[in-house]
Amino acid sequence: MSIHDDIERVLIDTPTLHQRIATLGAQITSDYHGEPVTLVGVLKGAVLFVADLARAIDAPVALDFMAVSSYGNTMQSQGRVRILKDLDDPIAGKHVLVVEDIIDTGLTLNNLLQLLRQRQPASVRVCALLDKAKTQMRADYTGFTIEDAFVVGYGLDYAQQYRNLPYIGVLKPHVYHGA
Ligand code: 5GP
16 A cells, blocks of 8 residues: 555656756746745645755855645635744845645635735745646746646645655545545
8 A cells, every 4th residue: 555546647757857947946046146035835745845945046045944734634615714833034125935735715825925924024935836827926936837736745744644745646536535
């Protein structure tokens, strides 16, 4: 029994992920002109992404993390966001790049950005690995625009599982239907 057996199809394979992240890193490196940037990883989904993205950026990078409530064990958005873990350090006067796993309704990001802007950073931008393109909201940097399917892997979970898959995939329906 392998976790790979629960995957119906691979949406984005490992080499494609790494290639795109290298490109994003180069773009971010060029855009910040050597200015220090604080990467704010949104826990837990963005952990794998932020780890790889940080290594693809050639600029002084600080890492901080925030945890907000997300889908839990269900596949429906809760319709609101709760801060579970705040940043360790102040961001006033700093260039902040929020690193998100996926934009679905965009609600999580919207709330997070409002909160971060109140702290008067020098700038706030967003880098999202995936975007389901369901809202008007766009990240400053987007890895991949994907279809509206529930995806797992490379940090994204179902019931806290599958985050360690090295690719983005779609689960077999029997996994969440409990068959
Ligand atoms: P939004 O607020 O944009 O609707 O949802 C954002 C959060 O919901 C993401 O950060 C992620 O944790 C979760 N989410 C949204 N779509 C998916 C998905 O397809 N798969 C998984 N595993 N989580 C998702």
